[in-house]
Structure formats: C-alpha cells, structure tokens
Amino acid sequence: MKTDNITNGEVLIKTIGLHKSFGSNHVLKGIDEEILKGEKVVIIGPSGSGKSTFLRSLNLLEEPSAGEIWFDGECITDRKCNVDRVRTKMGMVFQHFNLFPHLTIRRNITLAPVKLGLMDEEAANANADRLLIRVGLLEKAESYPGQLSGGQKQRIAIVRSLAMNPKVMLFDEPTSALDPEMVGEVLDVMKELANEGMTMVVVTHEMGFAREVGTRILFMDEGIILEQNTPKEFFANPRQKRTIEFLSKVL
Amino acid sequence: MDFLKDIFKDIIDKLNTALIVEGRWKMLLGGLGNTLVIAFFALIIGVILGIIVAVIKVAASMNKKSKILAVLDFLSNIYINLIRGTPVVVQLMIMYYVILVSTTNSVLVAIISFGLNSGAYVAEIMRAGIQAVDKGQTEAGRSLGLSSLVTMKEIVLPQAIKNILPALANEFITLLKETSIAGYVAISDLTKAGDRIRYSTYDPFTALLIVAGIYLVLVLGLARLFSMLERRLRRSENR
Numbered sequence: 087m088k089t090d091n092i093t094n095g096e097v098l099i100k101t102i103g104l105h106k107s108f109g110s111n112h113v114l115k116g117i118d119e120e121i122l123k124g125e126k127v128v129i130i131g132p133s134g135s136g137k138s139t140f141l142r143s144l145n146l147l148e149e150p151s152a153g154e155i156w157f158d159g160e161c162i163t164d165r166k167c168n169v170d171r172v173r174t175k176m177g178m179v180f181q182h183f184n185l186f187p188h189l190t191i192r193r194n195i196t197l198a199p200v201k202l203g204l205m206d207e208e209a210a211n212a213n214a215d216r217l218l219i220r221v222g223l224l225e226k227a228e229s230y231p232g233q234l235s236g237g238q239k240q241r242i243a244i245v246r247s248l249a250m251n252p253k254v255m256l257f258d259e260p261t262s263a264l265d266p267e268m269v270g271e272v273l274d275v276m277k278e279l280a281n282e283g284m285t286m287v288v289v290t291h292e293m294g295f296a297r298e299v300g301t302r303i304l305f306m307d308e309g310i311i312l313e314q315n316t317p318k319e320f321f322a323n324p325r326q327k328r329t330i331e332f333l334s335k336v337l
Numbered sequence: 338m339d340f341l342k343d344i345f346k347d348i349i350d351k352l353n354t355a356l357i358v359e360g361r362w363k364m365l366l367g368g369l370g371n372t373l374v375i376a377f378f379a380l381i382i383g384v385i386l387g388i389i390v391a392v393i394k395v396a397a398s399m400n401k402k403s404k405i406l407a408v409l410d411f412l413s414n415i416y417i418n419l420i421r422g423t424p425v426v427v428q429l430m431i432m433y434y435v436i437l438v439s440t441t442n443s444v445l446v447a448i449i450s451f452g453l454n455s456g457a458y459v460a461e462i463m464r465a466g467i468q469a470v471d472k473g474q475t476e477a478g479r480s481l482g483l484s485s486l487v488t489m490k491e492i493v494l495p496q497a498i499k500n501i502l503p504a505l506a507n508e509f510i511t512l513l514k515e516t517s518i519a520g521y522v523a524i525s526d527l528t529k530a531g532d533r534i535r536y537s538t539y540d541p542f543t544a545l546l547i548v549a550g551i552y553l554v555l556v557l558g559l560a561r562l563f564s565m566l567e568r569r570l571r572r573s574e575n576r
C-alpha cells in the first residue's frame with residue numbers, strides 16, 4: 087500500500103551539493119538528494135543536525151550558500167526563478183502553527199489564494215469550507231486562532247497550505263508543540279493526506295508515524311544525510327554507529 | 338460665609354485681570370493657535386518622516402544584500418542618533434540661528450524642527466512595533482507564496498499597529514508639550530503668552546495655572562482620542 091502511489095519514479099525535488107552556513111556555522115555540508123512524486127520522506131536526527139535548515143531550504147525560506155535545488159523540473163535556486171510562484175506549490179507546516187491571529191480561520195485559509203488571484207472570494211470560501219469539513223472544523227470558520235486548541239490550530243495550518251493545491255507538503259515537527267492528547271488528531275490528518283498520494287517531507291520525532299507512514303527515512307547528522315532506508319530496514323538494521331546511538335535514545 | 342465670598346471675589350478678580358483686562362485672552366488664544374499649528378504640522382512631518390525611515394530600516398534588515406538600502410539605513414541611523422542624542426531646545430535653536438537663519442517665519446522653523454525631532458522617535462516606535470511581530474508570521478506568509486510587500490501589508494502591519502499605537506500616542510503628547518519651548522526662538526506660543534500675562538499682571542500663579550490647565554485639557558483630549566482608537570482596533574480583531 088505504502089509505495090503504491092509513488093508515481094512511476096518521477097523526481098519532484100532534487101538537491102545538488104546543497105550547503106548552508108550561518109556566518110561561520112557550517113550547517114548543511116553538501117546534500118544530494120532526490121524526492122520522488124508521492125514519496126513520504128521522514129527526516130530524523132539529533133537536535134542541531136540541520137533538519138529544519140534542510141527542510142526550509144527546499145522552499146527557500148533559507149537561502150542556500152551553495153548548490154542547486156530543482157523543483158518540478160525547474161532550478162529554483164536560479165536567480166531568474168520567481169520564488170513566490172514556486173512557493174505556492176510547496177505547502178509548509180510549522181512547529182508553532184503560525185496562523186494569522188488577526189484574521190478569522192476562514193480568512194487565514196483564503197488570504198493567499200485570493201491575494202494571489204488564484205481564486206475569487208467566492209471560490210476560495212467554498213474551497214475553505216470543503217477543506218474545513220474534511221478536518222472536521224467547519225464550525226470554527228468564523229473563529230479566531232486564539233480561540234482554538236493547539237491541535238485544532240495545526241489542522242487549520244495544514245488546511246491553509248492545502249488551499250493552495252501544493253505539489254508537496256513540508257512539515258517541520260508539526261506535533262512537537264502540542265499537548266500529548268492532541269498529537270493524534272494532527273497525525274491522523276497527515277496520514278489521510280499521505281493516503282491520498284500527497285508528496286510529503288516530514289521532520290518529526292514521532293517514530294511511530296515514521297514507521298507507519300514513511301516510505302523512506304533520512305537520518306541527518308552534522309549537516310549530512312548519514313544514512314537512509316525504507317522504514318522497515320532502517321529501524322531493523324541501522325548501519326551507522328551514530329544512527330544506532332540515536333535510535334537507542336528515541337525508541 | 339463672608340470668608341468664602343471674599344475668596345470667590347478674589348478669584349474672579351484675578352481671572353479678570355489675567356484674561357479680560359486689556360484683552361489679554363486674545364494673547365492666550367493667539368498663543369494657543371500657534372501651539373496647535375506647530376504641533377499639528379510637526380506631527381504630520383514626523384509621521385511621514387517616521388514611516389519612511391522605519392520602512393528603510395525594516396527593509397534593510399530583511400534584505401541585507403542591497404547596497405542602496407545599506408546606505409539609506411546608515412543615513413537613517415545617523416539621523417536617529419543625532420536627534421535622540423541632543424536636546425530638542427538645542428535642535429530648535431540650531432535650526433533658527435544657524436540652518437534656517439535666513440527664514441523670517443519662525444513658526445515654520447519650529448514646525449520643521451519639531452517635525453524632524455518627532456520623525457526620529459516615530460521611526461523607532463514603528464520599527465520596534467514591526468519587528469516585535471513574530472518572525473513566524475512573515476515566514477508563513479512567504480511560504481504561501483505572498484510577496485514580501487503583501488505579507489507586510491496583510492499580515493505584519495495589522496499586528497504591528499497594536500504595538501505601535503500606544504507608544505505613538507505618547508509621542509504625540511510629548512510633542513505637544515515640547516512645543517512649549519518655542520518661546521526660545523521668539524514665537525508667541527501658549528507658554529510664551531502665559532509669560533507675557535505673568536509679567537504684565539505681576540500674578541504668576543493665575544497666569545501659569547491657566548496655561549497649565551489648557552495644556553492639560555489638550556493632552557487629556559488627545560489621550561482620550563487614542564484610547565478610543567485602540568479600543569476600536571481591539572474590538573475589530575483578536576477576540
């Protein structure tokens with residue numbers, strides 16, 4: 087079931103020799119990676135290993151210091167590339183939700199599609215309703231983010247990204263800021279999304295999710311992808327010493 | 338009872354001398370007019386200048402590669418430091434006796450001087466208000482494909498306003514009160530008019546009390562206006 091919806095090995099994202107430094111802090115040390123359409127790539131690794139930086143480089147929230155990133159057949163690190171247009175096709179979900187507190191839930195979802203001229207107000211509203219029904223939060227449409235629980239906020243944040251019809255969804259520890267009893271509802275939405283064939287790149291500490299939903303695990307350590315494998319292989323037979331060390335701590 | 342009557346009569350007498358005799362109220366009114374004109378136009382200059390400088394500083398901090406922005410940012414810093422690092426009286430006198438010495442319209446000199454002064458403070462208030470908005474808000478906007486301009490306008494500024502407004506109200510009130518030094522450059526503002534009445538009536542208490550009372554009413558009115566504005570803002574969002 088898991089690998090069924092990987093569409094015949096078509097590359098969606100490709101990084102070539104990706105480096106990133108913050109001042110003298112060399113965080114990403116040359117990452118060459120391909121992510122295929124329909125894959126659910128889960129990135130794990132110790133704190134400070136560069137997981138967030140790698141993920142945020144993919145939609146250029148962090149500007150790479152060197153190397154190339156290709157998305158959907160286009161070199162998006164090229165000077166001439168319109169980054170704003172590319173980002174509309176890459177959804178991103180943050181650890182701290184980052185909903186817009188001054189806008190209603192409905193407006194949070196419709197702001198970007200309307201402002202970018204992708205939909206008129208009416209179509210955007212209808213689309214928002216459809217998505218809200220899907221995550222069971224339609225009755226919150228006119229509420230403000232401050233009135234929602236953490237789990238509800240994160241489901242709305244996912245929906246806000248989905249309203250753009252992205253080709254890939256990037257998740258940076260989407261459940262790390264949640265109370266334990268709310269983790270499940272967010273993971274459920276993500277699983278559903280995975281089942282529908284969405285290409286996903288997920289940084290997470292939820293090993294259960296990685297095992298169940300992931301099609302491939304990347305283990306990052308000190309700015310490189312030290313080891314990768316299918317979840318089954320990865321958890322059963324980790325090869326690197328650092329991987330084994332890490333897994334012994336988190337499992 | 339007679340005692341109270343005497344006091345009452347005394348007060349009426351003093352007010353009469355300070356305000357009515359020789360048409361002194363006209364002097365006060367003229368002074369008040371100058372004070373309001375200076376404060377109002379200085380405010381407008383201050384706000385416009387403040388917005389421009391704040392935009393430069395915020396843009397420069399978001400876009401570290403632009404050389405033009407770096408130069409503008411540098412100039413903005415010099416401006417802000419010069420203004421905040423020197424007393425406003427000195428600035429006013431430099432403007433009057435040195436930079437604009439050829440200008441005969443001293444009210445205009447005061448407007449420009451107070452406007453330049455206020456601009457530096459308004460700029461810092463706005464910059465701080467904008468940068469106090471969580472960086473995640475900008476990241477969320479940009480990751481949805483919104484341009485930095487639209488993100489600023491639709492997401493950051495509406496939230497920054499709430500940080501900015503109370504400090505801005507303070508700045509306006511300070512500005513209004515600071516115009517009371519306009520007498521240093523031969524302007525008959527409210528304070529100066531009070532001075533003149535004080536000299537000619539030999540009754541400093543009444544003259545100063547009247548002047549203080551007028552400032553107080555102006556400031557309280559301004560504060561009231563702003564708290565109404567804030568309340569309306571709060572009601573329209575973030576329930």
Ligand SMILES: Nc1ncnc2c1ncn2[C@@H]1O[C@H](COP(=O)(O)OP(=O)(O)OP(=O)(O)O)[C@@H](O)[C@H]1O
Binds near residue numbers: 111131134135139
């Ligand atoms: N904006 C930034 N400015 C300077 N240094 C940064 C910035 N973002 C990240 N870093 C540094 O880059 C390194 C990697 O950070 P990153 O957030 O990518 O790690 P991570 O693997 O996501 O860790 P965690 O599991 O704690 O989230 C850290 O040393 C961090 O201090």
Ligand SMILES: [Mg+2]
Binds near residue numbers: 137138259
């Ligand atoms: Mg991280």
